[in-house]
Amino acid sequence: MASCREDDDTVDQVMPPDKKYTPTPYALELPPHFNYINSPIIPADNPLTVEGVALGKKLFFERMLSRDNSISCASCHAPSEAFNDQGMVRSLGVGGTLSIRNAMPLFNLAWGSVTSRRFNWHGSTTTLEQQAFGPVRDPLEMQESWVNVASKLQGTMDYPRLFEKAFGTNIIDSNLVVKAIAQFERTLISGDSKFDRYFLETQEGINIPGDNSLTPAESRGFDIFMAEGSGDCFHCHGTPFQILWTTNEFVNNGLDANPDSGLAWITKNALDVGRFKTPSLRNLAFTAPYMHDGRFATLDEVVEFYNSGVNVNSPNIDGRQKPRNLTVQQKADLIAFLNTLNDSSFVTNPAFRP
Amino acid sequence: MNFKNSILSVLALSILTFSSCEDDNEPVVMQEPMSAKNTTILNDTSNYTATINLTQLANNSALRMNTTDHPYTNALNQSFNVTKLQYLISDVTFFLNDSTIIVDSGYHYVDLTNSTSLTYMIKTKIPAGTYSSVGFTFGFDEEDNISGAYTDLNTLGWNWPAIFGGGYHFLRLEGEYLDSNNTSAEFKTHMGTASDGSAMPRTNEINHFDVILPNSNLTVSSDFSFDIEMNIEEWYTNPIDWDFNVWNAPVMPISAAQKALNSNGSSVFTFKQQ
Numbered sequence: 001m002a003s004c005r006e007d008d009d010t011v012d013q014v015m016p017p018d019k020k021y022t023p024t025p026y027a028l029e030l031p032p033h034f035n036y037i038n039s040p041i042i043p044a045d046n047p048l049t050v051e052g053v054a055l056g057k058k059l060f061f062e063r064m065l066s067r068d069n070s071i072s073c074a075s076c077h078a079p080s081e082a083f084n085d086q087g088m089v090r091s092l093g094v095g096g097t098l099s100i101r102n103a104m105p106l107f108n109l110a111w112g113s114v115t116s117r118r119f120n121w122h123g124s125t126t127t128l129e130q131q132a133f134g135p136v137r138d139p140l141e142m143q144e145s146w147v148n149v150a151s152k153l154q155g156t157m158d159y160p161r162l163f164e165k166a167f168g169t170n171i172i173d174s175n176l177v178v179k180a181i182a183q184f185e186r187t188l189i190s191g192d193s194k195f196d197r198y199f200l201e202t203q204e205g206i207n208i209p210g211d212n213s214l215t216p217a218e219s220r221g222f223d224i225f226m227a228e229g230s231g232d233c234f235h236c237h238g239t240p241f242q243i244l245w246t247t248n249e250f251v252n253n254g255l256d257a258n259p260d261s262g263l264a265w266i267t268k269n270a271l272d273v274g275r276f277k278t279p280s281l282r283n284l285a286f287t288a289p290y291m292h293d294g295r296f297a298t299l300d301e302v303v304e305f306y307n308s309g310v311n312v313n314s315p316n317i318d319g320r321q322k323p324r325n326l327t328v329q330q331k332a333d334l335i336a337f338l339n340t341l342n343d344s345s346f347v348t349n350p351a352f353r354p
Numbered sequence: 355m356n357f358k359n360s361i362l363s364v365l366a367l368s369i370l371t372f373s374s375c376e377d378d379n380e381p382v383v384m385q386e387p388m389s390a391k392n393t394t395i396l397n398d399t400s401n402y403t404a405t406i407n408l409t410q411l412a413n414n415s416a417l418r419m420n421t422t423d424h425p426y427t428n429a430l431n432q433s434f435n436v437t438k439l440q441y442l443i444s445d446v447t448f449f450l451n452d453s454t455i456i457v458d459s460g461y462h463y464v465d466l467t468n469s470t471s472l473t474y475m476i477k478t479k480i481p482a483g484t485y486s487s488v489g490f491t492f493g494f495d496e497e498d499n500i501s502g503a504y505t506d507l508n509t510l511g512w513n514w515p516a517i518f519g520g521g522y523h524f525l526r527l528e529g530e531y532l533d534s535n536n537t538s539a540e541f542k543t544h545m546g547t548a549s550d551g552s553a554m555p556r557t558n559e560i561n562h563f564d565v566i567l568p569n570s571n572l573t574v575s576s577d578f579s580f581d582i583e584m585n586i587e588e589w590y591t592n593p594i595d596w597d598f599n600v601w602n603a604p605v606m607p608i609s610a611a612q613k614a615l616n617s618n619g620s621s622v623f624t625f626k627q628q
Contacts, residue, residue: 036505036508037509038505038506203502226515226517227515227517227518227607228518228544228604228605228607232604234511234513234515235511238511239511239513239515240513241502241508242509242511242513243508247510247511319528319530319603320603
């Protein structure tokens with residue numbers, strides 16, 4: 001818990017001694033090319049503050065959120081892995097219970113609801129605040145009640161004071177816990193991959209140290225990605241101007257003839273069976289295994305699935321999912337391009353560590 | 355139909371206003387350079403709000419989406435349904451009885467899953483008067499079809515790939531048709547820049563079209579509204595009968611398909627005022 005003291009110090013430094021509740025607005029630093037897309041979605045009732053983000057980070061790494069104080073959010077969402085679960089196909093909850101889906105990586109979530117207005121693989125929540133309620137009480141994850149969480153936090157020396165600074169009250173309840181966590185999550189911005197630097201140089205004329213040009217293979221892979229009639233990845237995973245590399249829409253990509261219910265679990269609409277949230281293609285080097293159930297260990301497997309392995313008879317399958325007939329060279333080129341979307345500075349950013 | 359080509363010189367002078375889609379609320383009033391007359395005398399000098407309802411028709415009724423059957427037929431008697439419809443209009447234009455035109459330089463993205471997108475209140479206030487017709491550009495014209503220029507459309511991933519000429523999609527009309535084996539198959543009619551990959555190097559042609567709505571004369575003396583109706587089957591006929599077995603998906607890289615949509619598009623839209 002040495003990390004907690006560091007956070008406390010940070011908060012203390014920004015607090016004027018004569019006032020109790022004067023949170024400092026937190027200015028989200030966006031990469032320059034993020035001005036190509038809409039502003040991040042910050043709820044009016046949960047603006048980012050320095051104190052709120054710091055508290056949210058502390059809570060994100062807080063094991064008291066789980067029943068036996070064994071795991072935190074970060075246990076399955078590790079900053080070194082783009083907040084994914086370190087190669088786990090499915091994550092382990094308290095006592096080693098196996099969750100039903102692959103843990104999603106966490107970044108650029110402030111835009112996560114711009115089109116689909118939903119979070120999680122199966123779209124179970126519509127805000128980040130709402131999302132944070134789930135894992136704590138999930139019987140396969142943290143297995144704790146929110147009453148207990150609030151009670152445990154209330155009984156500490158530091159949390160009541162930190163909530164006071166962030167929200168103006170030292171009475172801790174779940175609504176404030178999820179607000180703080182959501183604030184922290186909105187600061188997790190990834191936009192410094194090789195392709196980002198290439199885009200900034202070629203589109204914006206911004207000089208960035210180093211060679212940021214695409215190799216011939218990466219360039220060919222980009223064309224395959226963007227071409228309907230070839231890879232045609234962009235209709236779901238976005239374009240250079242779309243920045244996020246996902247449209248955030250819910251699609252059945254044809255993994256199974258009898259798919260998991262997916263979004264239909266929430267909407268109860270038969271047309272949503274098999275539809276899952278389209279993940280961003282940023283940071284794939286850190287987020288294996290792939291798909292909602294982590295069935296593919298490598299990008300080669302993923303690309304081969306889209307190339308030749310789609311179950312075309314899957315219900316509600318997206319019509320683009322049919323054999324792409326890419327050559328060995330084209331598949332290698334496509335993967336070369338995908339790897340230009342890895343953002344090493346994101347996974348090593350000290351601001352996201354405890 | 356190319357009314358804007360006929361006033362190209364005026365356009366060139368107005369290009370700054372024309373290319374800005376965000377913040378100009380003042381009407382852009384243009385006159386054909388050859389015409390000095392402007393004889394309309396308006397007693398009412400007020401400007402009024404125009405609200406456009408974007409409606410969609412198929413088989414002469416309101417379009418039904420996501421049907422389990424295939425209720426519509428194209429000119430080749432191929433049955434189809436519609437599962438997605440998104441499109442873009444811009445530069446709504448009002449033609450006065452003389453040579454004056456008023457252009458609203460905004461754009462509007464329609465997505466049938468978002469009911470608020472079915473109403474478009476243009477920013478330009480329209481002066482009282484009698485107008486001979488109303489028009490608009492389907493998609494973006496060459497001044498406006500600038501890659502990456504519109505944050506809201508970028509966020510939606512509405513961009514048209516640079517390898518196919520760049521800019522933005524104008525249309526996504528998707529659904530299922532019964533193929534030659536009577537099996538349901540998907541079509542994805544996407545429209546944007548017409549790119550010809552058979553040429554070396556690849557050639558790209560602008561592919562928007564200007565619409566002057568038939569029978570769209572109206573008198574403006576108060577805030578007003580009207581419908582721009584999209585008649586779905588017309589995308590697939592008149593003059594070119596579209597064969598879903600040939601052009602289902604992909605059609606973005608097929609120049610002939612893109613140009614067919616451009617040709618057919620001129621009869622897709624109709625005007626209606628309650």
